[in-house]
Amino acid sequence: MSSTAETIQPHAPTLPEPNLSLWLRQIRAIVAFDLKKNFFGKRSLLVYLLAVMPIALLTLVVLLSPKVPAVNTLPTIYSVFFNSVILRTIVFFGCAWIFMNLFRGEIVDRSLHYYFLSSVRRELLVTGKYLSGLLTSVILFTIVTVVCMMLIFVPHSFSSSLRFFFEGAGLSQLFWYVTITILACIGYGAFFLVVGLFVRNPIIPALVLYGWEWINFLLPPLLKKISVIHYLNSLVPVPISEGPFAVVAEPTPAWISIPGLLIVTALVLFLAGTRIRRMEVRYGTD
Amino acid sequence: MRYEPANTIIFDNVSKFYGEILGVNRVTLEIRAGITSLVGPNGAGKTTLMNLMCGLLRPTRGTVSVLGIPTDQPQLLFRKLGYCSQFDSFPRGLTGREFIVAFLKISGFTAKQAGELAAKSLARVDLLPAADRKIGAYSKGMRQRVRLAQAIAHDPAVLILDEPLNGLDPMVRAETIALFKQLAVDGLHLIISSHILHEVDMMSDRVVLLNNGYVVAEGGIQGVREEMDVEHPVQVLIRCDRPSILASQIFQSADVIEARVHDDRKGLFVKLRNPDQFYLSLNTVVSEGEIEVESIAPVDDDLSAVYEYLIGAQ
Numbered sequence: 001m002s003s004t005a006e007t008i009q010p011h012a013p014t015l016p017e018p019n020l021s022l023w024l025r026q027i028r029a030i031v032a033f034d035l036k037k038n039f040f041g042k043r044s045l046l047v048y049l050l051a052v053m054p055i056a057l058l059t060l061v062v063l064l065s066p067k068v069p070a071v072n073t074l075p076t077i078y079s080v081f082f083n084s085v086i087l088r089t090i091v092f093f094g095c096a097w098i099f100m101n102l103f104r105g106e107i108v109d110r111s112l113h114y115y116f117l118s119s120v121r122r123e124l125l126v127t128g129k130y131l132s133g134l135l136t137s138v139i140l141f142t143i144v145t146v147v148c149m150m151l152i153f154v155p156h157s158f159s160s161s162l163r164f165f166f167e168g169a170g171l172s173q174l175f176w177y178v179t180i181t182i183l184a185c186i187g188y189g190a191f192f193l194v195v196g197l198f199v200r201n202p203i204i205p206a207l208v209l210y211g212w213e214w215i216n217f218l219l220p221p222l223l224k225k226i227s228v229i230h231y232l233n234s235l236v237p238v239p240i241s242e243g244p245f246a247v248v249a250e251p252t253p254a255w256i257s258i259p260g261l262l263i264v265t266a267l268v269l270f271l272a273g274t275r276i277r278r279m280e281v282r283y284g285t286d
Numbered sequence: 287m288r289y290e291p292a293n294t295i296i297f298d299n300v301s302k303f304y305g306e307i308l309g310v311n312r313v314t315l316e317i318r319a320g321i322t323s324l325v326g327p328n329g330a331g332k333t334t335l336m337n338l339m340c341g342l343l344r345p346t347r348g349t350v351s352v353l354g355i356p357t358d359q360p361q362l363l364f365r366k367l368g369y370c371s372q373f374d375s376f377p378r379g380l381t382g383r384e385f386i387v388a389f390l391k392i393s394g395f396t397a398k399q400a401g402e403l404a405a406k407s408l409a410r411v412d413l414l415p416a417a418d419r420k421i422g423a424y425s426k427g428m429r430q431r432v433r434l435a436q437a438i439a440h441d442p443a444v445l446i447l448d449e450p451l452n453g454l455d456p457m458v459r460a461e462t463i464a465l466f467k468q469l470a471v472d473g474l475h476l477i478i479s480s481h482i483l484h485e486v487d488m489m490s491d492r493v494v495l496l497n498n499g500y501v502v503a504e505g506g507i508q509g510v511r512e513e514m515d516v517e518h519p520v521q522v523l524i525r526c527d528r529p530s531i532l533a534s535q536i537f538q539s540a541d542v543i544e545a546r547v548h549d550d551r552k553g554l555f556v557k558l559r560n561p562d563q564f565y566l567s568l569n570t571v572v573s574e575g576e577i578e579v580e581s582i583a584p585v586d587d588d589l590s591a592v593y594e595y596l597i598g599a600q
Contacts, residue, residue, distance in 0.1 A: 014403075015394050026394050029391035033391070033392065042378065109377070109378065115389075115392065120392055122360060277358065278358075281337070282343070
């Protein structure tokens with residue numbers, strides 16, 4: 001033992017005592033660090049491909065389709081496209097990829113321990129990473145939603161499209177589609193973040209949820225409520241028919257569905273925050 | 287002697303099982319400031335002990351506290367603790383400086399503070415010239431050093447280093463050991479695991495010998511060695527001109543258990559029961575002038591011998 005062993009030298013603490021301002025600073029740092037990875041990391045390529053897909057598809061349709069649909073059918077066409085392609089496929093799988101990789105990606109890369117070795121509450125880590133995923137997904141998929149709507153309307157009739165957006169229901173519909181996209185990112189994001197944190201192979205729960213969301217129209221009204229898509233569909237400005245086999249249920253009003261979705265998301269994140277406190281880093285078994 | 291929890295790292299009857307596999311079992315330790323080395327073969331439980339200290343693992347039984355802080359409070363623990371792990375992996379695409387700055391900012395330092403602390407720690411491990419190169423382009427030794435820089439960047443009071451000398455060239459090894467010694471003199475707790483026994487021997491104040499998840503021995507190397515005297519008597523090498531005659535003379539002493547002439551016939555290995563008493567009787571033999579003794583040196587009072595006796599034989 002060295003002669004000075006019993007004397008601990010004071011190490012000037014440069015970090016302030018834990019308080020709200022420190023927590024916000026830490027969350028900001030996590031968000032900034034992860035945003036960079038989400039947008040410019042190797043894994044972002046797949047999300048970009050997903051985001052470009054509906055835009056490329058509609059561009060092709062515009063360029064190649066000789067038939068111009070009637071302007072009054074365009075809102076329904078977009079509603080169908082939004083519901084089946086953007087919401088259920090692009091946003092769903094995009095969120096799955098982005099949010100599952102927030103923690104699972106770190107485990108695969110064996111870099112999660114660096115976060116765990118920082119003097120930050122693990123709950124803040126969940127919050128920061130979730131916010132980074134949310135910002136990434138909202139930015140990308142809001143752009144997709146807006147660009148796709150423009151591609152449906154504008155090329156077919158520019159003047160009537162302008163009227164639709166500035167004198168008709170266009171802007172209001174766009175607002176609701178963007179709102180639904182953001183809410184989808186919020187809801188699916190929380191689910192996939194938790195799955196990525198605690199499930200070794202997150203693909204399976206993701207596929208189970210995908211199947212559940214797709215058969216939602218067949219479910220009895222009570223079961224419909226245990227899904228994200230039910231609440232999102234309730235907000236769609238142009239309702240679409242779900243087919244002859246659909247079980248009709250009363251849509252949930254916006255004043256219930258929006259806060260409801262946010263509350264469930266908060267609960268899921270709270271659960272993640274509680275569980276991550278007990279999480280161990282054992283890459284060998286992951 | 288019991289030390290204040292605020293100044294020690296305490297393992298209180300700690301066990302860790304990975305399912306049915308034993309990590310460590312019933313470990314009770316008090317680690318004080320200075321350099322403590324964890325020594326043992328692969329799978330002995332060294333990394334498990336270190337990960338328990340950092341909260342990367344949670345004990346199945348018992349409790350661990352570091353300077354009075356429970357290990358499940360990272361927001362407090364890592365203000366005082368730095369860990370240089372064995373995982374040779376990094377977040378992708380970062381330079382050495384960006385890597386250190388990013389995690390300092392996540393810990394709550396401002397950008398300015400983080401920049402200054404990063405530069406200081408990179409300079410301490412002599413990596414400043416390569417600080418702005420991508421870690422992906424670093425050599426193994428440089429990656430080891432950038433991990434070390436990250437561990438010391440926030441000026442911790444406890445530094446845990448899992449095989450910190452791996453991959454370092456001899457020059458950098460010597461500098462790194464000097465850095466560890468300096469940090470220990472500054473009052474830090476350094477807990478180091480290493481396979482290279484002579485380096486551990488050179489820098490450690492205390493050792494904790496582990497085998498199959500159990501603490502086999504702990505304390506100062508000399509103290510541990512002395513406790514083994516009964517089972518493994520001390521052995522000395524006496525360099526002299528007439529070893530056979532010396533052997534016949536010292537065998538009259540009750541303190542000598544065994545004597546064996548060195549292969550080069552210029553020395554004598556002697557196993558002793560009571561070294562101090564033996565040295566007195568040896569003085570008498572030498573003073574008679576018949577034998578010229580050049581030197582007397584213990585040959586098994588170092589860590590290698592302790593390791594060999596306690597672990598190597600099992």
